[in-house]
Amino acid sequence: MKAAPEAQRRLLDLQAVDTALAQLAHRRKSLPEFAEIDTVSRELSALEDERVRAQVAVDDIDRDISRFEKDIEQVRQRKDRDQKRLDAGGAVREIEGLQHELATLNRRQSELEDAELELMEQRETAEATLNEVRGRLTSAVERRAAAERRRDEALADIVKEEEFKSASRGPLAADLPADLVTLYDKIRTDSGLGAALFRSGRCGGCRIELYGADLNRVKTAPADDVVRCEECRRIMVRTAESGL
Structure with a gap:
């Protein structure tokens, strides 16, 4: 799947909102x-x-x-x-x-x-x-x-x-590509987290560090490629903080 780097970055904003909502739901129950x-x-x-x-x-x-x-x-x-x-x-x-x-x-x-x-x-x-x-x-x-x-x-x-x-959340999701949001929502529904920042060679979702060919795959992927973690299948968002 393809998506503009900026759209992918904003996916982190959407995830931040969903994480906050999930935390509120947990707080409500506990x-x-x-x-x-x-x-x-x-x-x-x-x-x-x-x-x-x-x-x-x-x-x-x-x-x-x-x-x-x-x-x-x-x-x-x-x-x-x-x-x-x-x-x-x-x-x-x-x-x-x-x-x-x-x-x-x-x-x-x-x-x-x-x-x-x-x-x-x-x-x-x-x-x-x-x-x-x-x-x-x-x-x-x-x-x-x-x-x-x-x-x-x-x-x-x-x-x-x-x-x-x-x-x-509504305006934020509406401003992103529909297919990207659909993929993100499916992953989030399955695992609780749809997208995470890729930083210092580590997936922000499962916290596993990538080496060798796996790390090279992320580094060489075009900026508009939606890259997913091989372990947790979450979207790994690459930004200037990723250190690539």
């Missing part, structure tokens, strides 16, 4: 915020499970406390009834029975209240655990939101750069 968001999301999932378990523990204790409160209230009501019957008087045997039942009810109420007090202390501990988990959950949510904001800002910057680079 933003550290993506890994951070993923890590915090897994942490949030584990914390949510922990929060649920802590909430269940508090709810279970609340149900037990509620049950004890009902039992205590029933004992109190029974004591009130017995006390009224006792105050009303009656047969000695009935009075003795009521006194015995009141003593039993007092012991039962004391036992229930002690058990309820113990549960309330357990609830304080369980609620403290729940609040601690909620605090860590809130912190993780805030960290993820902050990482998402940084991600969005970084992506917005990348989009701006991509738009700028893409806008400059």
